Amino acid sequence: MNISDITFTYTLDKVQKNKSTGMIDEVIFTYSGTAEDQTVSIANNKQWLMASDPASSEFIEIDKVTKENVIAWLDASISEVITFDIEEARVTGIVPWLDENDPKQPSKQDLTNFKHSSRKQQMQENIRLTIEKKLKDKLNVNEKIEHIF
Amino acid sequence: MATQRNFEIKNGLSVAGIERIASNGDITGNHLGTFGGTTVTRAAGTNNTQLASTAYVDVAITNLIDSSPGALNTLNELAAAINDDASFSTTITNSIATKLPLAGGTMSGNLAIGKEDPNITLTDSSTSRTLAMFVDNNNSVVRASGPLLLQVGSQSAITIDASRNITLAGTLASGAITSTGQVQGNSFRTHVGTDAGSQLCLFADASGHCFIAGHTLQFNVGPNNSRTTKFAINASGNSTFSGTVTATGVTVGNSNLGSNSSHFANLTINNNGYIGSANASTALQITTTGNAVFAGDISLAGNISLTGGGTIEAPSSSGSENLLLNAAGGIHLRIDSNGNSGDDQLFKVMKHTSALLFSVQENGYAEVASNLEVGGHLDCSGTAGRMSARVQDMFHIGSEPNGATTTRYGNSSSRTYTDGGSSGYQGYVWANENWFPQCYIPYSPNQVYRLSASIYQLTGSTATSGASSRHYLGVAGYDENFNFLSVDGIGTYQYILASNATVNTGNFLEVDVTLKGWQGSGQANGNKMDQGTVYIRPLWLANYQSAGGTAVLTGFTIMPAGTVADNDSNAGTNY
Numbered sequence: 189m190n191i192s193d194i195t196f197t198y199t200l201d202k203v204q205k206n207k208s209t210g211m212i213d214e215v216i217f218t219y220s221g222t223a224e225d226q227t228v229s230i231a232n233n234k235q236w237l238m239a240s241d242p243a244s245s246e247f248i249e250i251d252k253v254t255k256e257n258v259i260a261w262l263d264a265s266i267s268e269v270i271t272f273d274i275e276e277a278r279v280t281g282i283v284p285w286l287d288e289n290d291p292k293q294p295s296k297q298d299l300t301n302f303k304h305s306s307r308k309q310q311m312q313e314n315i316r317l318t319i320e321k322k323l324k325d326k327l328n329v330n331e332k333i334e335h336i337f
Numbered sequence: 338m339a340t341q342r343n344f345e346i347k348n349g350l351s352v353a354g355i356e357r358i359a360s361n362g363d364i365t366g367n368h369l370g371t372f373g374g375t376t377v378t379r380a381a382g383t384n385n386t387q388l389a390s391t392a393y394v395d396v397a398i399t400n401l402i403d404s405s406p407g408a409l410n411t412l413n414e415l416a417a418a419i420n421d422d423a424s425f426s427t428t429i430t431n432s433i434a435t436k437l438p439l440a441g442g443t444m445s446g447n448l449a450i451g452k453e454d455p456n457i458t459l460t461d462s463s464t465s466r467t468l469a470m471f472v473d474n475n476n477s478v479v480r481a482s483g484p485l486l487l488q489v490g491s492q493s494a495i496t497i498d499a500s501r502n503i504t505l506a507g508t509l510a511s512g513a514i515t516s517t518g519q520v521q522g523n524s525f526r527t528h529v530g531t532d533a534g535s536q537l538c539l540f541a542d543a544s545g546h547c548f549i550a551g552h553t554l555q556f557n558v559g560p561n562n563s564r565t566t567k568f569a570i571n572a573s574g575n576s577t578f579s580g581t582v583t584a585t586g587v588t589v590g591n592s593n594l595g596s597n598s599s600h601f602a603n604l605t606i607n608n609n610g611y612i613g614s615a616n617a618s619t620a621l622q623i624t625t626t627g628n629a630v631f632a633g634d635i636s637l638a639g640n641i642s643l644t645g646g647g648t649i650e651a652p653s654s655s656g657s658e659n660l661l662l663n664a665a666g667g668i669h670l671r672i673d674s675n676g677n678s679g680d681d682q683l684f685k686v687m688k689h690t691s692a693l694l695f696s697v698q699e700n701g702y703a704e705v706a707s708n709l710e711v712g713g714h715l716d717c718s719g720t721a722g723r724m725s726a727r728v729q730d731m732f733h734i735g736s737e738p739n740g741a742t743t744t745r746y747g748n749s750s751s752r753t754y755t756d757g758g759s760s761g762y763q764g765y766v767w768a769n770e771n772w773f774p775q776c777y778i779p780y781s782p783n784q785v786y787r788l789s790a791s792i793y794q795l796t797g798s799t800a801t802s803g804a805s806s807r808h809y810l811g812v813a814g815y816d817e818n819f820n821f822l823s824v825d826g827i828g829t830y831q832y833i834l835a836s837n838a839t840v841n842t843g844n845f846l847e848v849d850v851t852l853k854g855w856q857g858s859g860q861a862n863g864n865k866m867d868q869g870t871v872y873i874r875p876l877w878l879a880n881y882q883s884a885g886g887t888a889v890l891t892g893f894t895i896m897p898a899g900t901v902a903d904n905d906s907n908a909g910t911n912y
Contacts, residue, residue, distance in 0.1 A: 213839065229862045234848070236807070236837045265837055270809055272878055276773045279819040284702040286818060294819045302823050307836045314865055317857035325860055 189320055191312050194221040198259045201232065210250050211239050215262050219308075221315035228318040230311050237261050266308040274302045755795065755889060762793035762845070764889040772877035777815060778895050780866060780873045785853045787898040788812065788833070790877075790890070794840035797886025806886030808846065809878040810835035812895070814870035822867040831876050833864045845891070851898060 202216040220229040240247050279294035286293050350358040359365050378390040402410045409415055419425040456471035467482045487495040496504040528536030538550040553571050557564040569577045606623040613620040622630040686695040697703045756763045790810055797806045811832040814822040833850050840846045855868040880886035
């Protein structure tokens with residue numbers, strides 16, 4: 189299953205604005221993905237939104253802000269690819285139970301294909317794999333389900 | 338007066354029919370004897386064609402004989418004197434050729450002088466130095482006025498100097514040497530039979546070392562007819578003293594006694610004997626079973642080797658003995674690198690039951706069998722440092738004690754501790770930096786983990802400086818070999834605690850989330866790690882892309898929150 193096979197939706201659970209500036213700067217949301225009658229959600233995610241410049245032509249007065257506006261801001265915000273030096277994530281020490289030249293040694297790990305990701309990509313990957321798991325478990329005849337009297 | 342005329346005979350003269358004078362003037366015929374005329378006696382030495390008178394001839398003969406002795410005044414006598422040898426000159430020349438000239442020469446035969454007190458003396462005319470060989474009474478003498486050298490080739494074999502010292506350049510083979518002075522040399526050798534047999538050699542090498550060598554050596558004391566052996570070294574190198582050995586030190590081999598284990602066999606102490614000092618005669622007892630019992634302390638400048646599998650014990654019936662290590666410069670328990678692997682390079686602390694309590698490998702890997710109680714910090718500040726355990730109760734940082742600038746949590750930069758006092762924050766100040774502590778929290782996909790964090794924004798808030806001071810906070814996943822996990826190249830859930838979080842200056846960010854399971858293996862909603870994650874590692878991108886913001890990580894806690902079922906609302910969802 190590809191990411192493109194999944195339909196993702198945002199549910200705004202809570203939207204907060206700054207008391208002094210009046211700008212929306214925090215959103216608590218649920219991010220859901222649906223494919224092949226399976227829906228997976230990650231709830232209670234908090235995303236902080238940047239303050240806007242009131243002088244900008246794209247600035248929207250708070251009273252005119254719609255849910256679609258917030259979702260668009262939210263989508264843009266969680267789509268930002270966050271980067272850092274991936275070598276900082278590498279373990280440089282020698283794992284004692286492996287030979288020093290073992291390619292499994294973390295010092296020899298090939299991180300050249302590592303892709304810096306956005307939070308959105310991370311959640312989408314989680315949802316994709318979980319849907320795949322659910323679809324696979326549907327075929328499990330031994331799965332236990334609650335009996336309702 | 339008669340006039341003198343020349344009388345000329347032409348065509349000869351014949352008398353009585355016999356030619357007397359030929360036409361050419363020659364007197365012919367043998368009839369001079371009958372010539373009865375006389376002639377004048379010419380002066381001695383006249384040498385012409387004139388007739389010689391008898392007187393002239395007598396004078397000439399007398400002058401020829403001169404004063405020759407009577408026995409040698411005739412040619413016959415002279416001939417007899419030279420043994421009628423017509424080749425007398427050759428005979429004499431040949432005879433002289435066999436004689437040695439006074440100016441010197443080479444003799445082809447022997448020179449023998451047989452006389453009373455014969456003497457040959459060589460004198461250097463320039464130095465008057467002499468060498469004489471003579472026989473005087475019963476003595477045969479070679480006498481030199483200065484140093485006497487006996488040379489082979491051009492090199493001296495024996496030199497006797499003016500002080501009558503003798504120097505031998507080669508080996509001296511002798512039946513016996515008797516001297517009232519010194520006998521000096523680089524090597525002296527005595528032997529019986531062939532030279533390769535038993536022998537005693539006294540010699541010195543070029544380095545000035547002096548040696549006594551022999552198949553066996555015995556040092557005897559006493560008169561020659563009653564001497565006894567006091568010290569002997571046999572062919573195996575064993576030494577035997579018949580008396581007491583007194584020395585300021587005993588050296589075996591090339592170093593002090595005991596430094597080479599193979600030399601211990603050379604010192605045998607029988608019958609539970611002792612090694613002691615003047616004041617402690619029983620300082621060390623060597624028992625017949627091989628145990629060494631020290632009466633006092635043992636001080637070592639070197640090592641104690643347990644290569645034979647031995648142990649160091651402090652046996653006690655009362656439990657009061659301690660194994661005390663005390664050194665001003667610090668105690669080092671070192672694992673020696675001997676090329677072996679495995680347990681040979683382990684340093685172990687074990688119970689009396691041999692159960693392992695604590696071990697350190699040569700590569701620095703340490704293992705504690707039970708709990709590790711830390712009264713201070715458990716610091717993983719080294720670049721390769723990390724912290725992991727099979728059972729994770731809680732990981733927490735924050736509430737650091739007050740201190741000065743320090744380097745902590747694996748970040749190479751120093752940071753300043755700040756204490757907010759009544760404001761409640763305390764910790765180390767971070768600017769735009771990444772916090773990736775060398776701490777690895779065991780992660781089980783069947784456990785629910787609660788992650789809590791708090792950040793205090795010290796400066797550079799969103800409210801006052803626009804887009805600065807954003808924070809991303811979460812964890813990264815690692816597999817069982819500490820390789821960073823990234824499914825499809827995407828690292829999972831680095832930012833489950835905070836994403837694009839902004840905090841106003843002077844305020845806290847407080848977040849709690851839960852985490853459970855692996856993506857692709859658990860079907861529940863919520864936050865999960867990549868499949869295969871067995872360690873999670875805290876991650877904070879502090880003041881992301883900010884040039885001026887500073888924040889304090891005032892707390893970060895990871896703790897297990899039970900085994901909530903996948904379909905429970907608390908399983909892997911955010912609080």
